[in-house]
Amino acid sequence: MMVRRRARGVRATAANLQVCAGAGHALGIAFRALAAHGTRLLAVEDPSSPRMREIAAGTGLDVVALPCDGSGARAGVLPRLGADAVVVTPAHQYPLGVTLSPQRRGELLAWARSTGGIIVEDDYDGELRYDRQPVGALQALDPGRVIYVGTTSKSLAAALRVGWLVGPPQLTGQVAQVIQIINAWPSSLDQLALARFIETGMFDRHIRRMRGIYRQRRDLLVATLAQRAPQLQITGIAAGGHALVRLPPGGPGEHELVAKAALAGLAVDGLSGYRASGVPTDGREQPALVIGYGTPAGRSYRTAVAALGDFLRAAYTPP
């Protein structure tokens, strides 16, 4: 059974769509298929998900950092990195929270076309945009040069362990081979339930509902920080489940703030943990916190945000 849902222009057929046990599984398959296809050097966004880089390194690929700024991955740098492939989060850079600009999209695709490079599009939360319609998938612009990886982990439930991969024709053989070797498959029962959920329109209704809920959560976080710690600047688009909070110079550093927050029962991350390690960056990066607003559930969220506001106000109040 194949259920079609026109999601952001992704061009998939029965031949190139592979349902996987989550996005991490799909990324591992994509990286291994690339390695089998001759890829040696993979460019990863800097900053990016440490888990994603761990998966890439585990497949034997060498990794090089592609710096990101307020317009997403700096695609213009790619030609001089010598990479055969690149993995990006164009809809919502993780963790910077920005969208890849139209110009950068063009540069990225031009690089892929001129060098034969492959782009892995990690679309982990592309449906969750709160300020406008979600941007289209990069894969829709050139299905022959992009491996698209989607998931229901952010949009529905990570517990479901359902993701998918849509690959370009020239990689179909390698993808099929890698899948057979890893031989991990998502539950058919869950896939059937998900297919029903999509067919009946309930998945789309769910997405619309979650957009409203997450938007409120994000708005509350923004308003609380603006009131309690106006020195801090929330950057990135209104999307997904995390916000990037830039820390002003002269205040406590990332490590100190994260450690103190943990003591106060607040789980926040420092941006430095997302840096592609061992790669020289230009050192101009402002420290920042990565704050997930998808949890805690229900009313506890309001209490948690208030506690975070109090904590940050205290941290930035001169003694």
Next chain:
Amino acid sequence: MMVRRRARGVRATAANLQVCAGAGHALGIAFRALAAHGTRLLAVEDPSSPRMREIAAGTGLDVVALPCDGSGARAGVLPRLGADAVVVTPAHQYPLGVTLSPQRRGELLAWARSTGGIIVEDDYDGELRYDRQPVGALQALDPGRVIYVGTTSKSLAAALRVGWLVGPPQLTGQVAQVIQIINAWPSSLDQLALARFIETGMFDRHIRRMRGIYRQRRDLLVATLAQRAPQLQITGIAAGGHALVRLPPGGPGEHELVAKAALAGLAVDGLSGYRASGVPTDGREQPALVIGYGTPAGRSYRTAVAALGDFLRAAYTPP
């Protein structure tokens, strides 16, 4: 949450038990962990599952064939193969359908203890024994030298994609690392449902019920073949979901019989497809068919077995 079910003596703790997305996923993790631990050469049973050997080869291990006979894997051959590890199906050799004899069990464990070798126990259908209580797991005899791999694919439903791995202490680090890299996980929803199924005793009831159903299916197959094609000999224990049918000399060969059966709408396998390829065997092997009796469902099974009986009678009737 951890649900305990004393299954055939397997010794598992929260530290060494890993739930996987099916037995194939677990085997891939086991083989990769072995490779990381220094294993280069893996002995596989001859005959054995081609899929299993494909998974092993995909992890970069070299594979050598360990011949099997009516007492299971010929463990006494292991010392001269030079393997660092071996993967076996002791409860129900696949596809020969025999149990590893107590003497061979002893030889296998003695090999592992004296050489530092590791045994992967692929316990794909160990709960489904129809003539007596299932034999205990090999892992129970020496948890320090065995990686146990279990699954609900045969006992409950392959669609669930839930398997598990219990590893020896010295491999815990490698197993954890490989799991993070592959990053495929079974559905949490399905795991919770399965845990409830086990806790309430329904899983045990289900197993008992399935034993009765499969036993009847096997008995019908045996009786039909005895009546319609008495030249053929069903070997192996009353267990699992497949039977091995030895073909008499002088009749049609495996390939011919399998091809003709397919034309008659009957799916049977030839034993030669399970041979560990490229490995010299002693050539004395009698041709055989591997017949799965887990499908088709319900009443169609009786019709299918009758058709198989007719087909084999015709194949062995002199023209």
